[in-house]
Amino acid sequence: MRDPYLPPKAYKLVHNWWLRLLIWRERHIKEKNLVLVLSLAVGLAAGFAAMILKWLIHVISGSLMSDMSVSEGNYMYIIYPVVGVLLACWYVRYVVRDNISHGVTRVLYSISQNKSRLKPHNMYTSIMASSITIGFGGSVGAEGPIVYTGAAIGSNLGQAFRLSPRVLMILVGCGAAAGIAGIFKAPIAGMLFTLEVLMLDLTTVTVMPLLIASITAASVAYIFTGYDLEFFFVQSEPFIMERLPYFIALGIICGLVSLYFTRVMFMMETFFKKRLVVQWRKTLVGCAILATLVFLFPPLYGEGYGSINSLLNGDPGSIVDGSIFYNDRNDVMFIVLYIGLIILTKAFATSATNGAGGVGGTFAPSLYVGCMTGFFFAYLLNNLGFDLDLSVKNFALMGMAGVMSGVMHAPLMGIFLTAEMTGGYELFLPLLIVSTLSYGTIKIFEPYSIYTMRLARRGELLTHHKDKAVLTLLKMNSVIETDFLCVAPEMNLKQMVDTIAQSSRNLFPVVDCNQRLIGVVQLDDIRNIMFRPDLYKRMHVSRFMSVPPAKVNLGDSMDKVMKTFDDTGAWNLPVVDGEKYVGFVSKSKIFNSYRRVLRHYSED
Secondary structure, three states, X not given: OOOOOOOHHHHHHHHHHHHHHHHHHHHHOOHHHHHHHHHHHHXXXXXXXXXXXXHHHHHHHHHHHOOOOOOOOOOHHHHHHHHHHHHHHHHHHHHHOOOOOOHHHHHHHHXXXXXXXXXXXXXXXXXXXXXXXXXXXXXXXXXXXXXXHHHHHHHHHHHHOOOOHHHHHHHHHHHHHHHHHHHHOOHHHHHHHHHHOOOOOOOHHHHHHHHHHHHHHHHHHHHHHOOOOOOOOOOOOOOOHHHHHHHHHHHHHHHHHHHHHXXXXXXXXXXHHHHOOOHHHHHHHHHHHHHHHHHHOHHXXXXXXXXXXXXXXXXXXXXXXXXXXXXXXXXXHHHHHHHHHHHHHHHHHHHHHXXXXXXXXXXXXXXXXXXXXXXXXXXXXXXXXXXXXXXXXXXXXXXXXXXXXXXXXXXXXXXXXXXXXHOOHHHHHHHXXXXXXXXXXXXXXXXXXXXXXXXXXXOOOOOOOHHHHHHHHOOHHHHOEOOOOOEOOOXXXXXXXXXXXXXXXXXXXXXXXXXXXXEEEEHHHHOOOOOOHHHXXXXXXXXXXXXXXXXXXXXXXXXXXXXXXXXXXXOEXXXXXXXXXXXXXXXXXHHHHHHHHHHHHOOO
């Protein structure tokens, strides 16, 4: 597509130069080698994007919070988040003019429904909107936007080289992995995020590009920000086998907290979408909820990483700094209550931020809630008189892995991300226990993650299940056949026979004057009368037509279509748009397309 800002001569020059480069590439560089080179480029670009996003958030937040009082309530907590949401909302509505919320879900949608194609503006618009939202105190995370940004970089770079959807999918995964690796300095977690959350298959074709992109992005982060870990953590208590029952209990609790967080987020999203249709009402209600919660609970301000660091250092009293409850910082039971309320309200603050028009993800909030949950569990038990002396820091760390594993349905990523961010590798076995139990607990109640449930309910989710994945990639428009000759119910048998003579099909849809499907005529059903001239004028289509065994709606998923075929035993089913006839789908056409897509996306 031509750039409207380029003069015709300049456009022609650039186009010809790029075309010559593409032709040279096809002749001299194999696609597999090109993917490795592009994954390196994606890693570099996504790594720099992550650094820019973190820097913008730090600059905005630091300048706003520099004069905040620690020992009393700050009424600016009411104003700053609202200003940030309003600015982000204005930017998205009048500058971007596109929906850029739910970044990870949109990446999943592009993979399953849009041939892994993302718009060029997605390479930078999420960075701008989320830095404003989070810097001003929106209670969301930067990881969703950076995943969206990295995926868009990979997609657009692949599109520029005219690569196939199969290769675009790999580059989208590389961008998402690089985004996570760059913002957390966690290359292994970045790759696992792509495998577990974006559901890309681990094959010999995908493993090297994902590793290259993740390592490159993490290297960029280390070069520009030093070798410090994301969260400062010093282990004070080694793994003790006698603590195993408490690890098991924490894992189950983290699973239940993950379920609560997921259900509240989905409930609030539905509330903003269906109950508050007009945008100004969404903004008004969302800002009111966010401002109230941030004023009462200042740890909800922004990503909350400062609070995580405080708890990982065993300093619970700092959790009430800057709030109206500062004088209660030494009251143990009040701290327990305060942290418990933060766990319950974080999901409301996050959903209110996004619902009001802010841009951010749920990645950091799940880490935050997990840290609070683990600390709350150990701190409460230690102060109930049981003389357990549990390490609140270790349990806060395990809680981070547990809740993230449950919310995202990604136990391996939760384990490695927590270990890479904090250096807590000595707690690897407890991290495994808590994450596995948390994931197993939430799976009992919720089969899909917070990112995938929206798409799964619409049948648009690509998964590791090969059969379902291929059916998801198939599009209804590609298998509809429209060369069936239509007949009217008032046509007589003679006209029906003349229509049969013109057709190569043995099936004929019966439609009325408004193109509504009212039945079908099968050649086998009229074979015994079609050669009887004495019936030509007396018999009409309305007498010998039959009702189809089922109808397929134009918007149905291919998985649902195949279930309809299995239930009816039919080989051909009519497709309708409402009541209007569109065409037919056949099992043979779907099987041929299924085979083609399976071979295309399974090439190794």
